[in-house]
């Protein structure tokens with residue numbers, strides 16, 4: 001990791017978040033901070049509430065209690081499209097790409113929020129629309145270079161191996177030029193080599209673009225290797241929060257998570 005990386009101020013603050021689905025308490029009184037430029041992992045056994053927490057952060061779920069502030073602004077209720085507009089992008093546990101579309105076109109869909117011209121403007125101002133299109137294409141090509149997927153840019157995503165599909169999904173999230181990138185199990189189902197590649201890309205995104213990253217990951221080796229900080233959930237409660245070394249030595253975490261054959 002780049003020794004000159006500088007972790008900044010708190011960019012995202014969740015305070016006393018509680019979320020239930022009917023009788024199921026998915027999250028109980030969770031508070032957490034994420035600092036600018038850091039890589040923060042959320043770990044915990046199945047059903048611990050990790051995905052729910054990510055969904056609260058990007059406005060998909062609305063907690064019954066607590067509040068979230070992002071870049072200093074408190075949000076009582078924020079919707080997913082607003083989160084995206086404010087620079088929060090995410091990938092999903094199950095790949096959510098258009099399988100019949102090419103890699104290039106899939107990544108281009110990540111630019112949607114950046115497109116300023118509407119249908120009428122497109123009809124009236126053809127030149128401006130063309131220039132905007134060229135600008136977006138250039139950005140997408142940069143991402144394709146960055147992720148080293150030039151050779152498959154025209155390939156329909158459904159024909160790619162799983163590891164590459166995950167990389168394309170990362171590309172689509174990057175196309176939105178996010179400040180905060182949420183990754184839900186970016187390495188699930190990958191072989192060792194694919195995991196190493198993905199780790200490198202995550203570290204490079206953080207390093208080169210300064211993107212703050214919150215990720216959910218089950219692979220402990222990966223989590224401990226790439227994270228600045230690890231937050232541990234168990235049965236919807238926070239039981240650990242600290243550096244990888246601190247979390248590794250936390251008895252509650254060992255009992256709840258690391259001690260199990262997860």
Ligand SMILES: Nc1ncnc2c1ncn2[C@@H]1O[C@H](COP(=O)(O)OP(=O)(O)OP(=O)(O)O)[C@@H](O)[C@H]1O
Nearest residue numbers: 021024025026044045046047048049050051052053
């Ligand atoms: N939309 C929903 N409707 C009802 N219950 C839900 C919903 N989403 C999550 N839950 C419940 O909330 C709890 C936390 O689930 P969540 O998916 O957040 O856990 P997780 O830590 O991400 O699990 P996993 O590692 O298996 O993905 C579980 O008991 C789950 O069944």
